[in-house]
Amino acid sequence: MESKGLFNVVRKEFIDHLTSRKFLIILAVFLIISMYSMHAGIGEYNEALENYKERISQIGEEEGPGPQVMPEKPSILLVFQIIYEIMPLLGAILAIAMGFDLVTKEKESRSLKSLLSHPVYRDEIINGKALGGILALVFAVGIAFILLFAMLLIFSIVPNMDEFVRIVLFGAVTVLCLLSYFSIALMASSVSENSGKSFIYALIIFFAITLFVPMVGDMVAENVAGERPEPPAVPQYEYETPPPSSANENEQVVLVPVKRVRVNEEEWQRYEEELGAYWEKRRAIRDAYQVIQPDRNFNKFSRAVIGLCTSGETSILKSLERVWKSIFALIIFPIVFFAIAYIKFMRMDIR
Secondary structure, eight states: OHHHHHHHHHHHHHHHHHHOHHHHHHHHHHHHHHHHHHHHHHHHHHHHHHHHHHHHHHHHHOOOSSOOOOOOOOOGGGGGHHHHHHHHHHHHHHHHHHHTTTTHHHHHTTHHHHHHTSSOOHHHHHHHHHHHHHHHHHHHHHHHHHHHHHHHHHTTOOOOHHHHHHHHHHHHHHHHHHHHHHHHHHHHHHHOSSHHHHHHHHHHHHHIIIIIHHHHHHHHHHHHHOSOOOOOOOOEEEEEOOOOOSSOTTSOOOOEEEEEEOOOHHHHHHHHHHHHHHHHHHHHHHHHHHTTOHHHHHHHHHIIIIISOTTSOSOHHHHHHHTHHHHHHHHHHHHHHHHHHHHHHHTOOOO
């Protein structure tokens, strides 16, 4: 009975999302911008491919004693580089719009109390709302990527197996990024009295994480790391200016170095070590506060799997090893906010 009640709530929420005018409008904008970005990426890929072919033809015609340096063939992953730059913002708008009134609309319409009068438990309601929203987000991302693949095939661009796996991973982490913002909206809806306050709370948290945290984090990193080490004196020269020749007094004057001041190599080595420790401390602080930023974690993952590894020389496993912290953060972040929403809803006074 319990699983049946949860299934009914999930199905209702999923259908409500798909039939909601708000969801359909935002999804349409989401798809239009994604398709436009994809079209721009395909244009850049085709241009890079033409340059590659032109370079190959030039190498075939060139003759020289040394070995010819072969250019690197562009990967179709270049097509997705524009998309991952705009996806966090588009996804945040879609996810927050879906979740900010999930609970508050039930309060405002007085339907929550009548819903609990049916054979359904509180945990089934909040879990069903969360799962229904997750399925709707998976549906939205799935539709977007199906259309993106269709565009690739229309332009006769077929990914190989490595590129296909990377694109699928990119789609999966896109869902995780959207879930992070959806969890913020659901939490805000659970703790707010009405939809207006819920929307404002969700936006405040979104802008705090996206804008305020990096600003404060940079200030903290700068203060904790202290002042940047000063380099030792650089090599200097003393110059003498020769007099102009009598034949041409307007000729250019050339400064002639006459003496060099040497620098202690031990001082430079000590400076490089101190500078490395300084930047390492700032990097550690930056990584600590970026863990709570879904957009930064999403961008790190995308650059490793899609953006930087376009040549295919780095294996997928090595790419994932570099960003496992970002993947872990994208999984933990929505769990924390879903847990807050769950606890608040279970303790909510419904009268």
